[in-house]
């Protein structure tokens with residue numbers, strides 16, 4: 165595998181067989197599948213490691229322990245998805261999950277063990293201890309390390325960092341290439357390929373408060389939508405209950421695995437409040453815990469709640485969660501002695517570019533896998549630690565299907581429109597999304613947000629930066645979330661409408677938006 169920082173090179177056009185946009189778990193897993201069948205170009209818009217995968221803490225779920233069964237994992241995933249999971253997608257995930265993990269282990273992934281046995285942790289809404297973790301709380305980093313190592317054994321894989329795809333290129337409705345922005349040379353590069361995979365991850369940066377890294381700006385959804393692909397269930401955004409809430413500190417995730425290991429949530433009065441909201445208390449599904457925190461904050465007038473591990477053994481947090489412990493330490497919180505202030509933050513997109521189980525989108529030659537894709541596997545709310553698993557299972561499946569294009573002819577791209585950028589500051593856009601498209605929504609707020617977004621003028625610019633392209637993605641994705649959240653007149657999973665607080669049988673359907681089709685459609 166070649167790894168290049170593109171700024172040191174100068175090539176205006178590239179012609180690999182396959183393009184993989186994104187170097188997280190989904191992209192690298194797909195690239196490994198593709199490598200024996202052609203030249204694979206993997207792009208990452210920042211340093212190749214900068215991805216949600218790199219920061220994934222809690223672990224990866226798979227029915228591998230002696231007291232677990234695939235059917236139980238399936239059932240837990242369906243329950244968390246709040247009536248909206250695609251059953252075939254869930255079945256595929258949980259059925260293929262254990263083998264996908266065994267394969268990762270055979271490629272060198274070192275999950276934590278007790279003696280020679282794998283250790284299984286617990287997270288919210290799981291009925292069994294089934295979460296594998298690595299180095300305590302660096303699971304994604306370890307999986308990425310092993311995938312990178314495996315990918316490095318294939319000379320056909322080439323990785324370009326600091327190269328952001330900004331546009332998909334079309335020919336007669338098929339996706340035949342892409343335009344990239346070389347952040348070092350500040351110039352566009354055109355790429356032609358036989359098939360392309362979107363593995364661009366999530367969209368958490370739409371929101372003012374998010375656990376996601378800077379690269380999670382929804383580019384994949386935005387560019388696929390502009391190209392005419394179907395986008396589904398985009399109103400379902402998962403808000404993680406426990407991000408660090410401290411002035412001047414990053415919105416750092418305090419893993420659900422902390423609650424899985426017995427951490428309590430307390431209000432300002434020191435009371436454990438979750439038992440009064442759900443029978444599973446701190447281990448209720450994530451959407452329930454986030455909403456309960458918001459209610460508790462409103463009830464008490466506080467700004468946050470507290471995550472409390474102080475009843476555990478003094479060394480527990482430091483040894484079991486070293487990365488979290490050290491980060492909190494930097495901000496003056498010793499988890500052995502201090503409670504940590506926490507608040508929900510945008511964390512994961514259940515919706516995205518609609519695909520079938522092999523990653524095919526509605527556009528020929530365009531595939532999607534990982535967080536950017538919507539297979540329907542998560543329904544309205546993702547079960548904790550199912551996402552890394554999704555990346556490896558569906559990344560591999562997409563890679564296998566893309567191989568069908570190994571001999572597809574290259575097509576000449578049609579000209580594409582000059583990009584236009586919204587005239588709004590990123591911080592204002594993210595505040596608008598947080599306040600009106602966030603954890604709790606209603607018709608007045610959504611209607612107002614949509615009107616304000618649609619009133620923002622679009623401008624062409626003489627020179628461009630990666631940040632401008634990212635702002636365009638954030639803007640386009642915000643509009644899609646607003647439209648779909650307004651159309652879904654019910655509360656389900658990650659989507660809470662104050663004016664429609666119940667689930668509705670009428671909306672036991674997936675939302676669908678597409679560039680050339682007016683309005684929001686729903687399908688079963």
Ligand code: FAD
Nearest residue numbers: 186187188190209216217222223329365534535549551552
């Ligand atoms: P990512 O890993 O996010 O990779 C996206 C890639 O796309 C990056 O390389 C990026 O540079 C690239 N990219 C994006 N846009 C462009 C563009 N325009 N051009 C070129 N490249 C582009 N899930 C779990 O299952 N277990 C956990 O414990 C867990 N913990 C988490 C903790 C945190 C803090 C976060 C943020 C998420 C966590 N998740 C967890 C969710 C999970 O990490 C992600 O859903 C998953 O890693 C996504 O993988 P991916 O390959 O789809 O995308």
Ligand code: SIN
Nearest residue numbers: 221222419420548549
């Ligand atoms: C966490 O560690 O709490 C995150 C797990 C996930 O998002 O699946």
